[in-house]
Amino acid sequence: MVAPELCARDTAAVFGRLRPRDAEAVAARPGTIRAHSYEGGWYNNATFVFPVVASVGALIAWLVVGGTELLGISIFFLVVAGVMLPLVGLTWQRTPTVIVLGAEEIEALHQGEPRGALAWRDVSAVRRVETMGNVRWYVVGGDEEHLTLEGEIADLASLLAEARRLAGLPAADGSG
Template sequence: MDSKQDPGGAGGESAGAPLHPIHPDDLAALEGTEVIAAHRNESHWWNHASFVLPLLGAIVFLAIGQLAGSAEATGFGIFLAVVMVLQLPIVWFTWRRTATAIVLTHSGALALHRGRTLAEVRWAELERIERVETLGNVRWRLAERGGTHIAVEGEIEDVPGLVERASALSGVEPEGG
């Protein structure tokens, strides 16, 4: 696969439109696959709030504690550092189940995490493309009849384009959009 969109691409895009750059492991997993579009996850494991907020707080409070000679600020900074360390396994395991790319092909969609297939849905089995909103966070779900689904999180590049292409390829109209 090169960095061009497949000439048979959906959504009315012209041949030669660039694919979004994806992780090299995801690219290697697609060897020999007819890719119509690839949408990468723009976030990284360290973007997780459960990791970043305690890290930033620890840095700030440890610096304040050392500069001002405040034992309370230093103690709170140490507490936040411990919280951050305790959150690392949770963040790590959660990230390993997060798609680093969602790839659309002529036969279906693949959710990949660094070259490993997390989920696959076939257009022929696709039952619905649904919009799900939870506390202001919007995601889409490509769901098969058997219950298999791919969650399209907001961190995925060009979510509207992905939903539009999936609809065109499957013939299933998006719900709730």
């Protein structure tokens, strides 16, 4: 866990290391209480990393053993990584790089650009969702509109507690 620092306005606690555009956006938002950065990167996507690692592994094995099949496998995985790159780029553009808790709303930003917001008066739940071992949290508003909080967000537990408090929801029990 990264210790909180103060942002440029000296009014908001910042958890994690903000990217430059996120830091500017957070500093420009009046009423910001705290900001939590996303600690991953676009390259942390398994659909991209696995083929790259497999390609490098097969290439090293080819250099050691010399079998042409290993070179073919390396090239195959490199092509797969190349095909996956646009998909990874598209999903990365939708991933919030900072979650901003303000006096009036919770907002998700990607490199300083808004990706979604919910007014605290509209927040009805903070829900834990697990899909194939990947845990995410949904801050749910009206009509099931929601912001997704990934597990890689800095100091996620305190973000969830503060979000519940600001939305007027009960504190979480032991199950989340």
